[in-house]
Amino acid sequence: MTKQKTINVLDILDQYYPVANELKHIILTHSRQVADYAVAVARAHPELKADSAFIEEAAMLHDIGCFLCDAPGIYCFGKEPYIRHGHLGAELLRALGWDRHADVCERHTGAGLSLEQIVKNDLPIPHRNLIPQNIEEEIICYADKFYSKANLKAIKTPEAICRSLAHYDTQSVDRWMAWHKRFAL
Secondary structure, X not given: OOOOOOOOHHHXXXXXXXXXXXHHHHHHHHHHHHHHHHHHHHHHOHHHOOOHHHHHHHHHHOOHHHHHEEEHHHOEEOOEOHHHHHHHHXXXXXHOOOHHHHHHHHHOOEOEEOHHHHHHOOOOOOXXXXXXXXXXXXXXXXXXXXXXXXXXXXXXXXXXXXXXHOOOOHHHHHHHHHHXXXXXX
């Protein structure tokens, strides 16, 4: 039996966010909020048999690609469109050998994005299904929507989340609402 390597999310985050600045504060705070909520969901619903340790790790890394994007409102001064932050983060994590964590990065945008949504909206991300594929991905994607990197003190209501997701289409709203019915604390 081969021993699985362990992941230190703070070391990985420090690798890409080495300076203690406003962006690092935002990423660490937002990621901790999402991780705490997602782990609480997993623990409140043992019937889901979700891997809480993985959820915490992956939630802490889900926005690792933000620094590569242009989103000055959250101190991101990269060159890529913000919609690509999940895909870019997935590339970073795959290069480190953390494929399962990378999948979370890539599939957390909106309530996940179907190939149909990506093509219809001409999004500059890979043309493939990017909808969460397992319970851990679903829980992290669900939890992420409650917290904004632009306002770290606010917790969004389900109604506000649905209004925001309606930007993509009703598929996203329906998917998130199904999770809300299943995962609500």
